[in-house]
Amino acid sequence: MKWQDDSTQLLDELMKPLPVFVRPMAKKSIKNKVEQVAQEAGAEEVNTDHVVRGYIIAAPDKDRAVTALEANQVDLAPYADLLK
Template sequence: MGMPDWVIWLMIPWFLFMIWFLSTGGYFMFRKFLKGMPKKDGKSDLDWQQYYIEKTHHLWSEEQKALLEELVQPVPQLFRDTAKQTIAGKIGELVVKENGKQLNEDFIIRGYIMATPKRDHKWLVETLERKQIDLTPYRELLQ
């Protein structure tokens, strides 16, 4: 008395889906784990990211937060907060390293370009063109 054939055919896609699902989750968990590993200075990438966010938190205005929110719109909702944190950390790093006294649009755009993969730059260019912001100073970073 064996299993009906239809059950076996139902199980094969289910197992393939589960393998794909678990490996995708494992990939993202492993990336997060690596970012949490301490570097030579004793701090991890996540520690530095949090440091720069806390150091520059008071510099963000509501319109600058709205610009960042608009720039991360193409990111799926599930990952949007993480993307905002990563980008804000890079923006904060730029402000701190350049001794910026206030946060401006230039820092936000450069931080976004540096913190995101090239495939996301298309959305940035479209958004900036729609807002009529000159892209000339950022051409080198976008290449």
């Protein structure tokens, strides 16, 4: 699936706080979830909304997900239902 440049950049930024040795595996897992979210939405390419939704869904620790997303200036209001 094709990714928009800003979507790839956001995913890379969200991965930076993770330890280097787990980053590749975590990125692969989250990327798969993001693409699943995009496919379920009927999208032809991944946008930043798909990245945020996939990241939240895939995150085992929602508090860390919120911290990482806020650090990247992501408005979490549209995703409140996923953060419950």
